[in-house]
Amino acid sequence: MDGTGLEDMPRTGSAVATYVVNAAVWAPSVHNTQPWRFASQGAEISLYADGGRQLMVADPGGREMIISCGAALFTAQLALRSLGFVPETRVLPDPADPLLIARLRWRRQAPATQPEEQLFRAITRRRTHRGGFEPVPVPFRLVEIMREDAAWHGAALRVAISDQSRAVLAAITQNADQVERLDSAFVREIASWTPPPGSMRLDGVPVSAYPAYLDLTDPNFPGRDFGRPFGWGLPLSARISPTRVTGVVCLLTTNQDGPAAWVHAGQALQRILLTATTCGVAVALHSQPVEVSWLREAIRSQLGDGSYPQLVLRLGTAIQDATSIRRPAANVLEISRRSPDHVNAVGARTRA
Ligand SMILES: Cc1cc2nc3c(=O)[nH]c(=O)nc-3n(C[C@H](O)[C@H](O)[C@H](O)COP(=O)(O)O)c2cc1C
Numbered sequence: 001m002d003g004t005g006l007e008d009m010p011r012t013g014s015a016v017a018t019y020v021v022n023a024a025v026w027a028p029s030v031h032n033t034q035p036w037r038f039a040s041q042g043a044e045i046s047l048y049a050d051g052g053r054q055l056m057v058a059d060p061g062g063r064e065m066i067i068s069c070g071a072a073l074f075t076a077q078l079a080l081r082s083l084g085f086v087p088e089t090r091v092l093p094d095p096a097d098p099l100l101i102a103r104l105r106w107r108r109q110a111p112a113t114q115p116e117e118q119l120f121r122a123i124t125r126r127r128t129h130r131g132g133f134e135p136v137p138v139p140f141r142l143v144e145i146m147r148e149d150a151a152w153h154g155a156a157l158r159v160a161i162s163d164q165s166r167a168v169l170a171a172i173t174q175n176a177d178q179v180e181r182l183d184s185a186f187v188r189e190i191a192s193w194t195p196p197p198g199s200m201r202l203d204g205v206p207v208s209a210y211p212a213y214l215d216l217t218d219p220n221f222p223g224r225d226f227g228r229p230f231g232w233g234l235p236l237s238a239r240i241s242p243t244r245v246t247g248v249v250c251l252l253t254t255n256q257d258g259p260a261a262w263v264h265a266g267q268a269l270q271r272i273l274l275t276a277t278t279c280g281v282a283v284a285l286h287s288q289p290v291e292v293s294w295l296r297e298a299i300r301s302q303l304g305d306g307s308y309p310q311l312v313l314r315l316g317t318a319i320q321d322a323t324s325i326r327r328p329a330a331n332v333l334e335i336s337r338r339s340p341d342h343v344n345a346v347g348a349r350t351r352a
Contacts, residue, residue: 021333034053129316213235
């Protein structure tokens with residue numbers, strides 16, 4: 001990986017944990033809240049949701065916080081695979097501690113596969129896209145692979161194929177966006193995760209991550225305002241064509257709607273996003289329609305099979321110039337010194 005210091009082969013449990021968390025922090029999270037913390041002891045990492053970073057207005061049930069942690073979990077698993085470890089994962093292992101999202105152990109080894117290596121290398125390259133796409137079709141086979149990615153984690157990626165289903169989802173997203181814009185509590189919460197230009201903050205959505213202009217498409221899926229109303233954001237980006245399109249509209253769904261389903265939705269989300277990155281496809285995310293409960297219910301009734309919408313995704317081609325920010329591993333990882341540091345059998349191996 002580039003620029004993250006992940007190239008060196010870690011030799012001890014604490015070094016593996018640092019390597020893994022260095023990668024995991026690059027997972028996507030709602031408003032870049034990075035609602036996670038990690039604790040490591042020997043050859044084990046515990047991933048906790050950080051309740052202090054939950055969006056109490058947009059996400060009072062913690063669903064998006066836990067989806068974000070699921071994305072971090074998949075990234076951590078991938079980082080272990082990149083080292084040739086087979087992660088043993090227990091999701092929500094302690095009913096008495098709902099913030100403990102997963103425990104990851106590594107004991108066995110097996111070389112990473114080429115697809116795993118490719119996904120791993122995409123972790124720091126992946127960026128959330130905001131706006132329209134170039135009028136370039138997304139390969140059908142890629143969408144099929146992404147559907148398999150979702151199914152791997154027990155989730156489903158449904159593609160809105162007909163003009164009517166795209167229009168319905170767009171209308172619901174516009175409605176949700178309007179509801180949130182008119183609610184001062186929502187507006188204040190977004191503002192608190194929108195650092196101003198020149199900010200030294202390492203969380204929230206920076207001005208380098210969204211366009212300073214409205215990038216409308218037909219049908220239109222409104223982006224979050226973040227700092228655009230203040231004139232903040234990136235200037236008009238490089239474009240191949242003056243025409244901007246909506247892209248392939250998808251809905252990520254699960255059969256259940258509790259913390260375990262949300263963790264799996266997050267794992268599926270990150271696998272899908274990284275697969276897209278490896279193929280040069282950009283993804284825009286819209287969670288407004290699942291934050292307003294009656295509109296989420298409206299989508300659910302359209303699905304008609306009892307499944308639960310978790311996130312709207314749009315896939316397409318774009319020249320991406322956005323950059324993002326993260327808190328480093330040192331800020332979110334606590335390494336227990338209670339037991340002697342575990343030395344990996346793999347320590348002497350060099351990466352292929
Ligand atoms: C559950 C969830 C919901 C999200 N909702 C939105 C959204 O509605 N609009 C948006 O622009 N980005 C959304 N994002 C993307 C985050 O804003 C993004 O991951 C974060 O700012 C970090 O930037 P990066 O993905 O480019 O690394 C969401 C991400 C997650 C995990």
